[in-house]
Amino acid sequence: MSDMDHVTREWLADQVGGKSKLVSKEGKGSFAFAAASRFDRISLQVADSNTTKVEMMRELSDTQVDGLRSWDLDLYNAHTSSDELVAMAIRLFDALHVPSDFGIASHVLTSFVGAVRTGYFARPFHNFTHGVYVLHGCRMLFEECPLLQHAFTPLDRLALAIAALGHDIGHTGTNNAFLIASNDERALRYNDRSVLESMHCSFLFHVLQKPENCVLSTLETADYREVRRTIIGAIYSTDMANHFNDIAKFKNRRQAGQEWIAEEAADRQMLVEMVLHAADLSGPARSWDVSSTWAGLVGDEFVAQLKEEERLGLPISTFMQAPKPKLERNFIEFFVLPLYKEMSELFREVSARVEQITSNHEHWGTILDQS
Numbered sequence: 001m002s003d004m005d006h007v008t009r010e011w012l013a014d015q016v017g018g019k020s021k022l023v024s025k026e027g028k029g030s031f032a033f034a035a036a037s038r039f040d041r042i043s044l045q046v047a048d049s050n051t052t053k054v055e056m057m058r059e060l061s062d063t064q065v066d067g068l069r070s071w072d073l074d075l076y077n078a079h080t081s082s083d084e085l086v087a088m089a090i091r092l093f094d095a096l097h098v099p100s101d102f103g104i105a106s107h108v109l110t111s112f113v114g115a116v117r118t119g120y121f122a123r124p125f126h127n128f129t130h131g132v133y134v135l136h137g138c139r140m141l142f143e144e145c146p147l148l149q150h151a152f153t154p155l156d157r158l159a160l161a162i163a164a165l166g167h168d169i170g171h172t173g174t175n176n177a178f179l180i181a182s183n184d185e186r187a188l189r190y191n192d193r194s195v196l197e198s199m200h201c202s203f204l205f206h207v208l209q210k211p212e213n214c215v216l217s218t219l220e221t222a223d224y225r226e227v228r229r230t231i232i233g234a235i236y237s238t239d240m241a242n243h244f245n246d247i248a249k250f251k252n253r254r255q256a257g258q259e260w261i262a263e264e265a266a267d268r269q270m271l272v273e274m275v276l277h278a279a280d281l282s283g284p285a286r287s288w289d290v291s292s293t294w295a296g297l298v299g300d301e302f303v304a305q306l307k308e309e310e311r312l313g314l315p316i317s318t319f320m321q322a323p324k325p326k327l328e329r330n331f332i333e334f335f336v337l338p339l340y341k342e343m344s345e346l347f348r349e350v351s352a353r354v355e356q357i358t359s360n361h362e363h364w365g366t367i368l369d370q371s
């Protein structure tokens with residue numbers, strides 16, 4: 001493992017501090033109110049149902065169906081249409097037994113998934129494909145880890161599935177630091193606190209408010225309150241600012257040595273959050289082809305944000321300028337690998353992911369050495 005260099009330190013400061021230690025550009029006001037983002041202004045008015053309808057339920061090929069049961073699922077390099085992604089998401093809800101447990105009508109689930117698809121923007125990385133990938137990662141972790149099957153209640157699985165698919169809905173393709181620095185209206189609305197995650201939650205529950213999308217309509221009020229609480233906690237846990245604290249909390253709880261029991265709501269919430277966060281960072285836990293494409297798309301968003309910072313005269317996120325192999329190797333080393341290693345202490349089945357992550361880390365290191 002290499003020492004933490006200044007680029008990584010800056011990144012850590014940016015992610016964990018929730019605001020950048022950035023290099024200011026001379027003579028340009030970083031906090032000028034005029035510096036409004038060109039990116040889509042968030043609208044909590046959910047798209048009309050006629051734009052969210054899925055025209056037909058796409059049949060999936062055997063390869064696609066098999067892929068949903070494998071960490072090798074490749075949604076990037078094997079072309080996957082938008083309707084196929086919807087069909088995959090529905091199958092993943094099925095795999096978590098969500099529709100059968102709660103009597104969710106198929107047209108309601110289809111409408112909900114279609115509305116979530118519409119809510120994602122066409123960003124290079126934070127798009128509907130990413131939502132489906134994260135749902136897939138949750139399914140894989142759930143199926144591979146008997147402890148999760150033992151611990152999670154049906155309501156936890158319902159909350160996890162909804163949170164996973166919608167956790168980045170409405171993502172701007174920029175980070176919280178950018179939204180704060182540019183005085184974006186979302187930062188103003190949410191007081192600079194977990195700006196994106198606050199918006200994703202709110203957006204998602206506005207989608208669920210529409211009767212045709214309401215996969216929660218069969219729940220009693222108390223169950224609805226519980227699912228809502230779980231989803232909100234899970235989505236907030238995807239804010240990288242919480243990354244180190246959440247791992248430390250999990251480690252402390254694990255080292256306390258008591259059994260994880262399904263009756264303990266706080267334990268189950270922690271597990272839901274860890275699973276969602278791990279699935280959100282599951283790019284490096286996948287095959288090299290998927291992992292490297294995933295990293296490339298993140299890099300494309302960085303380039304777009306850097307251009308915006310330049311155009312708006314904002315401080316430049318210099319950590320985003322590092323060469324991709326270095327960025328990715330460091331990201332794996334300081335964020336992803338420690339997370340999966342900690343999880344593998346409780347779930348030994350996660351060890352296979354640790355091996356894959358280690359292999360991808362070495363691959364980036366080799367590329368870096370040769371550059």
Ligand SMILES: [Zn+2]
Binds near residue numbers: 280
């Ligand atoms: Zn995400």
